[in-house]
Amino acid sequence: MKVTVDDSTLNQSYILDDAFKSKGVLKSIPKGLNIYTKGKDSEGFYYIISGLIGLVDIAPNGVESLLRVHSSGTFTGYRSFLSGDKCNATSVALTDVTYLYFEFADASLLLKDFPSIYKYLIKVLCHDLKIAEQRLNDLSGKRVMNRIIESLVFLKQKDPEYPWTRREIGEFCSATTETVTRTLSKLEKVGLIEKSGRDIVVSCIDSLLDFSRQQEANY
Amino acid sequence: MKVTVDDSTLNQSYILDDAFKSKGVLKSIPKGLNIYTKGKDSEGFYYIISGLIGLVDIAPNGVESLLRVHSSGTFTGYRSFLSGDKCNATSVALTDVTYLYFEFADASLLLKDFPSIYKYLIKVLCHDLKIAEQRLNDLSGKRVMNRIIESLVFLKQKDPEYPWTRREIGEFCSATTETVTRTLSKLEKVGLIEKSGRDIVVSCIDSLLDFSRQQEANY
DNA sequence: CGATAGATTGAGAGTTTTCAACCGATGTGG
């Protein structure tokens, strides 16, 4: 939920050099299908050329959660690749996606041949852990409204074009779609957001975040 | 909350070789003090010789959360070190702690001189991210009772000797101490745990987890 | 043995969810 826009380089596209790019296999997948599925063995990782990807998992009660979002110009599937683990969650195409698949028998090979990519992935990993732990902290200490506001800002920053649904926002911050709807309606009433069809328009991120902080104050 | 005992090597002590060990500065700190504090610049990382460390953060409303636990034979402070970031949370000594401090100007130096340590830390990082995201998933899809049960098992596995308090268990899974108390009382009534003074004795982890799964079924 | 931190218990409050019904947007086939 927390919005951290520091580590600026990590929020920008990573530009692949040609030597590395040529190692990748070009693939594409339509909206709704999975790039990889929880439990699968990892033998490589992916670079998103265009489109948007969600990393999702399902709780035993059937509730889905949106763990991460990967936008174009970034990677996905690196956690399991770097650890040599099985995939822990499922990578879903939220839009039609074009991507490069990089296969390596082992993470050490990547380190040997393309150290800069390897090191970049480590930074991403560190950043992901930071975000995940911030979200854990937020889940215990913040009311739904603040979680929703911050998630909205976070997701909109990840992809301002994509029409995030109430469901996805809720899956990102542990709220039901009904609660998200109600919260957004309140925010619209106060003039902090607008609705355009189903989409949500955030005119001024700062006033939204100010409002959120204000709410926290009288928690 | 989820208990994953796969990645077995990561739950064991990491044995330092002498060459590396000699680079470390021996330090110790009494229970209750911080090894490092949120916001601090990172210039190295730590290896715990004895004792137990908690990584904590505080939500804006003042509620503390227990993000990670590092026991003897493992490292702490590596996330910020590897990313070159500031520390994101505070490392508290839960007991008296003896540790080695390893200072490096840069993570690349560690990789160059001690690649095996570097690679091990990457695995740990991957594992931490996995756990953190499992916990995020659990927080949206599990009731307090299950979160408490799984946290109890998890923490007891991290350190079976340490008398985990209701507060700490609650801070780990986003519950109040009162709720933890009530839940533990129920579990005691059913014979799944025992209390010995303030400490909690888990005689059979498996029946506890079975019970948890059973609860999930009729969610 | 007293002091203190942690644990327990109860009653009441409050946030968020659940369930159910209905509405509206989007997009597709005729």
Added chain:
DNA sequence: CCACATCGGTTGAAAACTCTCAATCTATCG
């Protein structure tokens, strides 16, 4: 280009969890 099907969004009322607050108890330790 319209009609309809479908998916997503909205709203309300009721229920359910979990928390809050306050009082009391009890380990633990100097």
